[in-house]
Amino acid sequence: MNAILTIENYAKTFCLHERNKLIPSASHVNLSVYPGKLTALIGPTGAGKSSVLKGVYRTYLPSAGRMLFRTAAGEVVDLAQADEHRMLELRKSEIGFVTQFLHCLPRKSALDVVAEPLFARGVPTEEARGRAADLLAQLAVPSHLWNVPPATFSGGEKQRVNLARGLIAQPRLLLLDEPTASLDPATTERVVAHLETLKGSGIAMLAIFHHPDLVRRLADSVIELSPPVAIVEPEKEIA
Amino acid sequence: MNANYELPLEDAGYSFGFLDEYAKKEVRRCILKAISIPGYQTPYASREMPMGRGFGTGGLQLTLSLIGEDDTLKVIDQGSDDSVNAVNLRQFVQLTCPGVEVTEKTQEATLIQSRHRIPEKQLTEQQILVLQVPYPDALVVVEPSEARRKVMHGEADYSRLLVKLYEDVVRFDEITISHRYPTRINGHYVIDPSPIPRWDVPRLHQSPALVLLGAGREKKIYAVPPYTLAEPLVFDDIAFRVEDFRDANGKRIACRCCGSTVSFLDELIDDAGNVTHQCSDSAYCEEEQETISARKQA
Amino acid sequence: MSYVAIKGGKAAIDGAASASEYLRSKGSLDEPLTLAMIEEQLRLLTSRVVSEGGLYHPRLAALALKQFQGDTLEAAFALRAYRSTKPRLLESPVQDTANMRCIRRISSAFKEVPGGQYLGATYDYALRLLQLDLANEDPAAFKAVAKSFLRDTPETELPDNFPKVIDSLRAEGLLPPVAPSRAAAFDITRDPLVFPVPRSAALATMARAETGGLLAMAYSNMRGYGDVHPTVAELRVGYLPVMLPHPVTGELMEAGEVLVTECEVVAMYEGTNGDELPTFTLGYGACFGHNEVKAISMAILDRALQKGMQDGPTNPSEDPEFVLLHVDGVDSMGFASHYKMPHYVTFQSDMDRLRTTQQKMQQKESEATT
């Protein structure tokens, strides 16, 4: 089977100009992600797990390596080099990212926050809201909250809205950064079930979980990262 | 200063048409330009005339530049041949243009200079109407800078003028412009047609007579050539309306002298405080009266 | 009077003319004013009229003042209308005011200037106390004034002309060199002002401007609606020989002389272009006759307008349209007067609009209350 994402020798180093410091966050990362499979990243804090996800999403500009993504059209794109407009296009239609934090406009209802990725793809408003409602119900967000802006929600409620928003568009590649971090066991169970369904439908996933249990249950392959070696002598020309 | 200096008193005689010939030629050149670009305000070097700026010096320069010994001139102000300013201007032309005939009858005139009115009687291709203009630019109400107005005219950008009409309708349910109604000539330039009442605006449209407008103080000449479009600026769904001369019962008020119900009326208050109405065009009114008395005699 | 809405115009005009003439001659005196009296004894009044009338003819100015009973606006107007009947026969070359035979010449920029300061005739330092003995002046005493002045004034060798103060500033590099004039001067009696206009058009317009109007505009700049902050480099009053080409030989010859007031103000420097050194800037004013306030006002406005033409106006006095279209006495007084003319037709039209609007509003209100 063809990998949807192949990472070759990814490395990320931050250059803090102010303090004249180079801070490595990941290095020598190699992995592949396949349709319908979940690749889990494990390793101690500081090993660069999030760095890999952000590199794939291009929230970080990779310092080295290639990230070959196979598009729906069968084209292979190096996400490390892709044009910004191309990246925006892929984010809209093929690559989803569920982070731990919810960024959204303060007065938008939970339903519209979740439905937004569908709006962006041109799904009619009512249909998009319907699908958002289904998903929120599945994730046990009480229906009286659906028309309220999530700003006032509890941490767990926010996280579920965030998840729903990340999952709704069913991208071909889903990046998950501790998606169940602040959820109670019952809700975690619902999320896991849903992720299994998505996997079953062929979605490829690259994920970080804070619980080894979840890795065992969901991962088809596991990549262990170790912290990169600290750079003692800052090299100015590295950006 | 030379104490022995004597004034050359014989110098008081004036050449035909008061202005020197170079000046008249320049005015005629500007008239030709104005006719060629209907509605465009052609700048010209307006000369000082021996009457006040605002008293018709622009119209007078047009008249004096055009008039020849075989012309017949009619001068009116407020529709009347005998109003002070009309008399004054006519006397001046008579003084400086020997041989020129003057008349009060609209149909006899080859050249008509007027302030604030167009004669009621339909003008002909053989006639030129000269209108005196205090403010030549319809855009001045929305834009004080002449340089910017010139650009707006060039691009036929009259949206700000239309916004003014829009605001009028919003506030008053009516367009409140009473006279000097902005009028679009030949589909491009919007002119200030001089302070004629709205009543007279439709008569600019496809007029057989050449209409020339002269602003002396503002130094502009513009024209509505014969048989040219002249359309008051309005919205598609709000009609242009002329002055309404109906009484409280909706009946058209008649002139108290000639009984006409189709002319523009002056409203008069007599010593007893009663309001009566009379034709603003005095020559028209007299002719109507003559027709009536002739009919009576017959 | 019963209604004569618009009849009887001719009689009214004739009557108005004789009534004005009556007021001119009524009173206690048997003698009419002579033109020489006006021209000589009211010389500053005559100066205003020749300058605002744009025609250097002091005797006709005196006549106009007599005819219009001292109204400078009307008198200047009459000179202008007279001028309209005259063709322009030729254009003079540029006249060099360094050739001026000065009767007064001062600089407030320097204590001493080449050629010296000549205070001449001025009221600047006079106490404005009414000189009551002039009320009944004895003709003999009147004659004696001039005689004793001439007797008591030592005969000194006054130079024929004085160097210009700004020439020394130029020589020092404090003022930019004279820009070679590129185009012929703009003749405002032949061409209308179509904005933007060249500086020469602005200068010509201001030279004919009404003194009070020009002063008001300049004063707004001095007070703070502007920032020219001028220093009078030189103010001179005197007789300028008018040089005209001989009709046959073309050689320049003196055709006469005109009394002129000229003022040059120096203002602070502004940002410079490239590697040129910064210099002061110059404002120029000049008019016919002896009228110092007008020449100074004009010089300040010239500087303000040059700034406005270059950088865009930030004050009314820097806006060429605003200044040049509102300072002409003949234009402005004519238009103010024209409001006295009948406006029956337009007012009828106004009433029609107001009544219709009132009706509509009343209708709306009554609909709202029912």
Add this chain to the structure above:
Amino acid sequence: MSNKILSVRGLSRIHGEQCPLCIASTGPEHDTNICPHCGSVVAAHDVNFDLYRGEILGIIGESGSGKSSTVKTLYFDEAPTAGSATFYDGGAQHDMFALNAAQQRSMRNKRFGMVYQNPHLGLNFQISAGGNIAERLLMSDLKHYGEIRTRAGDLLVRTEVARARMDQNPKTFSGGMQQRVQIAKALATQPPLLFLDEVTTGLDLSVQAAILDLILEIQHELGTAMIVVTHDLGVIRLLAGRTLVMKHGRVIESGLTDQILEDPQHAYTQRLVASAL
């Protein structure tokens, strides 16, 4: 490229006389945009970007960075010193700075919209809110009073200004409402490209959020491409997909907005982001 709406290349705006040293002696590395040799102000130099249909591009920087100058030249408020901009509109492409003044005004009136920080620049305070919108409709040759009323009213309702306030003068409105009227006016001709210059600066936080929300909704509904100029990272974060960072007249960095915020490359941007956190 069919998706492109605006393409800007080598755009420069220099105030004052220029000398050959202007460019070499200004910019972030010289910590100034004023040429020390001739005093010219290099307000913006060598700005390049492409804008796609429906995209929101952020331009962030302090005052004097050149962000407003860039937008002013594109909106024809100022003429550029150099560079080109191509506007792709319904199959046609226009070399914007080669158009004559009348064509530029027409493009600005009919195809662009602008919302200024200062409502006095965007609105005529002598006339009603509806009249302000009517002006733009009249510029694009709609001359039917009734239809103008309906359209203007609908636009105000869409931007959450009560229809009942349509005939009132905007000077009686709150700051937030004035911005809504400006947005309604800018949208009157349904332009494919909208410029927003510090539109929320100076407004209360809650009002800011509501305006930003409105802008996003409009972008979703109408697919209007926007260039958002701001000094506020929060505005960029919420609105813009891509961002240019400007300083002393130069674009010092550009990228996807989340990348600019989380992985800024330039020292200045790092400082900017650090100080906002």
